[in-house]
Amino acid sequence: MSLWTLVKLTAALVVMGVLAFTGMLAWHVAVRPLGGVFSKIIPDPVRAAEGQSDVDIARMLDSAEMPDIDPGEKAFQKAHELLALGRLDEAREKLTAIVNVFPSSGSAPMARRIVGEMNLDEILSTSHMQGKQVHSVKRGDSLLGIASQHRTTIDCIMHLNSMMELRSIQPGDELIVMPLDFRLLIEPKRKSVALWEGGRFIREYEALGMPGSIPPGSQRGAITSKHAEFENRRVQPQVKEYRAAEKVLQISKPAVRIQSWDGTGDKPAGAILLRPGDMEEISLLTRPGNEVEFR
Numbered sequence: 001m002s003l004w005t006l007v008k009l010t011a012a013l014v015v016m017g018v019l020a021f022t023g024m025l026a027w028h029v030a031v032r033p034l035g036g037v038f039s040k041i042i043p044d045p046v047r048a049a050e051g052q053s054d055v056d057i058a059r060m061l062d063s064a065e066m067p068d069i070d071p072g073e074k075a076f077q078k079a080h081e082l083l084a085l086g087r088l089d090e091a092r093e094k095l096t097a098i099v100n101v102f103p104s105s106g107s108a109p110m111a112r113r114i115v116g117e118m119n120l121d122e123i124l125s126t127s128h129m130q131g132k133q134v135h136s137v138k139r140g141d142s143l144l145g146i147a148s149q150h151r152t153t154i155d156c157i158m159h160l161n162s163m164m165e166l167r168s169i170q171p172g173d174e175l176i177v178m179p180l181d182f183r184l185l186i187e188p189k190r191k192s193v194a195l196w197e198g199g200r201f202i203r204e205y206e207a208l209g210m211p212g213s214i215p216p217g218s219q220r221g222a223i224t225s226k227h228a229e230f231e232n233r234r235v236q237p238q239v240k241e242y243r244a245a246e247k248v249l250q251i252s253k254p255a256v257r258i259q260s261w262d263g264t265g266d267k268p269a270g271a272i273l274l275r276p277g278d279m280e281e282i283s284l285l286t287r288p289g290n291e292v293e294f295r
Contacts, residue, residue, distance in 0.1 A: 070102075070105055070106060070107070071102060071105070072098045072101075072102030072104075072105025072106070072107045072108060072111075073105060073106060073107045075094050075097060075098050075102070075107070076094075076095070076098055076105075076107035076110065076111055078094055079091045079094035079095045079098070079111070079114075082094065083114075088118065092115055092118050092119075095111040095114055095115040095118075096115055096200075096201060098111040099111055099112050099115060099201045100201065112194075112201070112203075112204045113204070115201065116201075116202065116203035116204055117203075119201075119202050119203055120202070120203050120281065123178075123202070123285070124159070124160075124284075126160055126176050129176075131178060131179075132160070132176055132177065132178045133150065133176070133177050133178070134174050134175070134176055134177075135149075135150065135174070135175045135176075135177050136172070136173075136174055137169050137170065137171055137172060137173040137174070137175065138171055139171045141169065141171075142169075143157060143166070143169065146175065146177065147177075150177040150178075150179055151179040151180060151181060151287070152177055152178055152179055152180050152287065153180060153226075153237070153284075153287050154166075154237040154238070155237045155242070155283075155284060156177075156178060156180060156284055156285070156287075157175060157176075157177055158237065159284060160175075160176040160177070160178060161175050161176055165240060166237065166238045180285055180286060180287045180290065181197065181290070182195050182196065182197050182202060182285055182286060182290060183195075183196050183197075183198075183290055183291040183292065183293065184196075184223070184251075184282075184286070184290065184291070184292045184293070185293050185295060186207075186272065186292065186293070186294050186295070187294075187295050188210045188214050188294070191206060191207040191208075191210055192204050192205065192206060192207060193205045193207055193258065193272065193274065193282070195282065195285060195286075202285075203281070205274055205275075205278040205281075205282065206274075206275075206278075207272055207273060207274060208261055208263065208273040208274065208275065209261065209267060209268070209271070209272065209273035210272055210273075211256055211269070211270045211271060211272065213254065213256070213270065214254055214256060214294060215254060217294075218293070218294065218295050219253055219254070219293075219294045220253065220291065220292065220293050220294075221251050221252040221253030221254070221291075221292045221293075221294070222251070222252055222253075222288075222289060222290065222291055222292055223249050223250070223251060223286055223287070223288050223289065223290045223292060224250050224251065224252045224288060225249075225250040225288055226247070226248070226249050226250070226283065226286065226287065226288055227247075227248055228242050228245035228246060228247050228248065228283075229245055229246045229248060230242075230244065230245035230246070246259060246260055246276075246279075247259070247260065247279050247280060247282075247283035249282070249283065249286060251292050252292075254294070256270070256271065256272060257270075257271045257272070258271065258272045258273075258274065258279070258282070259271050259272075259273065259274070259279065260273070260274055260275065260276040260278075260279035260280075261273040261274070261275075261276075262275070262276055263275075
């Protein structure tokens, strides 16, 4: 027998041995454990478990890392899909559920922002009349009297009726009015001021500053006054400077005010500070007497 023939025969035997071993190993894993060297390579999980006590198995399960499941995130993904499909009412329902049911979810801040923008677009739009009324002006009516009658404010009436400046009204005129029955929820720890209508979330605003004088714990107060300041003097909605004036809300229990700050200059002390645009919105949608809750 030549050397070359011996080499080829040896190689063939090695290949056959490897194929046989591989086949037996596959049988050991997929069909039935074979024991011996195969159990050393891949231990039988059933026999391994039999050698452990229930306590050991329980410890293994307790120590296993389970993925954190955020139901709010799942709801937010569904709301995002509904928004993309243009199904706005269903999307808002999902987002509102996140705000109310999963407020600590990682998706809750974004949900509050999106649903807040959707809510405010409807509230301030005259094409959406839900919650609004049409007042027919009668002889002897005044804007102040109409505002009092409908639990609203002159500046809200002016906004809804596209009045850039105060003008006289005549009998037969029709004015869109909206009762301002919103309440403020102020959370000093979260540095937030939120607008609610009963149990319905409307919009949340970030507070740029919170006074340290607010005592901890839940308490209820009200908006006692609402005014605007222009060049260190108070101005009323009837004057032309009102639009550019800084709006201020005075709160009772605790006695604190809400005002705007643009982030420049010295930071006003002893007040809840909001961005100027946010302060304009809150001022437009509130009136003296509205409930305020600190939580």
